[in-house]
Amino acid sequence: MTAEQIIFLIVALFTLGSALMVVTTGNLVHAALWLVSTLFGVAVIYALLNAGFIAVVQVVVYIGAIAILFIFAVMLTRKDLRDQGPQMNSNWWLGAILAVLVFAGLAFMLQGWSGFSKTAAVLPSGFDAVGLLGEQLTSPNAYVLPFEVASVLLLAALVGAVYVAFNKK
Amino acid sequence: MIPLSWYLILAAALFSIGLFGVLVRRNAVAILLGVELMLNAVNINLVSFWRYADVSAMTGQVFAIIVFAVAAAEVSVGLALVISVYRSRNTVIANDLNLMKW
Structure with a gap:
């Protein structure tokens, strides 16, 4: 190890x-x-x-x-x-069973996948992940559209949060 | 070297713990805490797939950044809703918010 x-x-x-x-x-x-x-x-x-x-x-x-x-x-x-009441539902065991089932299902599905125990390739020397990420986020050939949509989403969330939580008296 | 499977199993376990939190907690703020755990599990998967596939394709990291933005938006609106509900109904217990339940 x-x-x-x-x-x-x-x-x-x-x-x-x-x-x-x-x-x-x-x-x-x-x-x-x-x-x-x-x-x-x-x-x-x-x-x-x-x-x-x-x-x-x-x-x-x-x-x-x-x-x-x-x-x-x-x-x-x-x-x-x-308050001293319980922090969990009365049928919390059902949630626990469901969570364990989801984990078991995910593990079973992953185990059947051929790339499961793959090991990582060595990074090429002088590899600039941050620069590449910035280029990809602002290049029209790559991900500039999702990037802009995410910024509009953040703006909408900002306005919405202020509107919803605002005390109108 | 660490095999990819370790990261995927860690992410699956974190996702299941978050799912458990979402399903069983009564407090609305605690439910949102569970959602945050699930989003983090997804992000671990995205970044580990970036590292273990072609590293010059940055798709995994780009989508991890997008998930950060979505998580920030989700939590700000969600907590604003919880605070608004608390003001009008004086409770944040999800079971008691049954105004629209028939």
Whole structure:
């Protein structure tokens, strides 16, 4: 077992453990903080995949913006957190069975796929992933249209969020 | 080297945990937390397929960026809806929001 594999296993266990805490812990502020540690583990996974830019964007956008937004929302809807009622449905076992079935189905399907245990090719020397990504995102022959649609979507979401949450008295 | 299967199994497990959260949590904010876990699982798949296929085709990373944008839009509108519902109904428990249920 190489050092890379040991690092991967540690990070994967940390990520999955934090994700389990997100869905099972009763206190919502703790759940949001466990989400932060899950997202950080995923950022390390991106770094292991040589996708440095995606890892940085994960930390900046997910941890810096989305997780903080969750903590704000938890605190704005705080009154419900103090009640001692159950945080899960009465038929939570049905959800657990369904989740296990989905995982088993995905694992079974992946196992039958020929490229399942493929190993990565060595990156070519001087490979500039960030530059290539920027070119692809702004080139008319590549992904400029999805890029622009995503920016319009963000603008619409911004206006919509302000309109929906605005206190009209 | 790490085989592709490890990343795919990790992403499948993360997706299933997120699905469990979406199905069983009662609080609407906690349901959105589960959705975030599922989106992250998808992103791990996209980036690992980029790395293990032709690295000069950046499709996987480009779509990971698009998923980031969609996740930000989804969570901002979703949390605005939750806050708006909390203002008018004074609850964020998904079971109690049955105004349109016949």
